[in-house]
Amino acid sequence: MKSQKITLREPHPRRSYEDACGAAHALDLVGERWALLVMRELLLGPKRFSDLRADLPGISANVLTQRLEGLADSGILVRRKLPPPASVQVYELTPWGYESEPIFQALGRWAARSPEHDPSLPLSAVSLLISFRTMLDPQRARGLRARIGFRIGDESYLARVVDGRIDVARDELEDADLVFAASAPAIAAAVYGGRPLDALEAEGALTVKGNRSLAKRFVKLFPLPPKIAQST
Amino acid sequence: MKSQKITLREPHPRRSYEDACGAAHALDLVGERWALLVMRELLLGPKRFSDLRADLPGISANVLTQRLEGLADSGILVRRKLPPPASVQVYELTPWGYESEPIFQALGRWAARSPEHDPSLPLSAVSLLISFRTMLDPQRARGLRARIGFRIGDESYLARVVDGRIDVARDELEDADLVFAASAPAIAAAVYGGRPLDALEAEGALTVKGNRSLAKRFVKLFPLPPKIAQST
């Protein structure tokens, strides 16, 4: 009888703050490094393992594996196999997982005031689209009704603006009034960096198809909050 | 000439997600373990090092030191010396730091739906009072106007309810309509655990001074969101 090494997957009692405060429990669930960013990337629909890796530059495969396991154990996302002929593994937020969006909005709104925030860093398509939901100024969008498409990489997203509110989804762009085709950072440069559309088009970073004056209005709808006063 | 070992405090280029997304930058600032909980404890006013240690069971002194340094470097809090005769070091959020409260509300509201959330764990006074701001149901508080005091340990807090809204501060309790004296978890048991006030008073965990029917109404003002449906 050989001495057998049993690797019983003792499911490591996750480290907890042992605090009844709801925020503390949230951190028990999603406070580990990369966890919230994995969730963010799924906010507009399911993705595959390698999509997540590509959209989260810097995450390593084993950390991504661990986070997906942990988030699935907590009921925040599920592993699902798409029906044939796709038959591919994807990760998808549960309904409760989708309810986490206000967390990202609160974090994003607050951190946008940081003097160290650098909007010129890389940015994923999902981050950009979610930021539209967060930053839309209802005043400036008043009376506007438009369907605006985004072609980023080989995904397409549709934003519907209806009197002061905006909705965003991965979707086809058939009847959009306007389509931007560009990388996410290029669109961010127009919306948040104040770069003129003409300049971005001239350097080939972005193209606008459709209602051009609507495009010029759209990029003004998302004012950033003022940076904090620096004492240094 | 002796060879001198210079330990120039190279201020460790903090690990960053290198991501333009506002939420990602927020995590660069406050994503380290304990950082948000330190901020939470300061949301109702400045505290000393040892108060923070006491209110954050489990944090170690060196981690607290590191977090306070990091948060101060980021402009989220400041070290301040109270004027004589107190002459004591305290840590206080900056105006921008105080603006982080919506983050705690979003986290708390979301995590309260987790099946693993256990409201009977230890709870700090600040957590409890902030949770009132988060969870008040404006419907149930409609038409109510009251000043409700809390004596927790040797601190006192005052909540002012004015038609559907609540404000909370560390304050004296002179003209409160009602004062609860208890530990934070005992008050939480009444408000969130549904324990009857009479039972808690009977076991000596809590006392009510003043308008008793107001007390019974107050503890009903903060309904918890429904837990998520469990597939297990």
Add this chain to the structure above:
DNA sequence: CGGCATCCGGGAAGATACTG
């Protein structure tokens, strides 16, 4: 006593290579 530096052990994160 309050605040902070230092050392140490364990564990989580990061990088790289490898496998079905």
Add this chain to the structure above:
DNA sequence: CAGTATCTTCCCGGATGCCG
């Protein structure tokens, strides 16, 4: 493509000790 295996590095947590 979707992960595992392995190794290294760094962070967290605990203990001790210094110094005002």
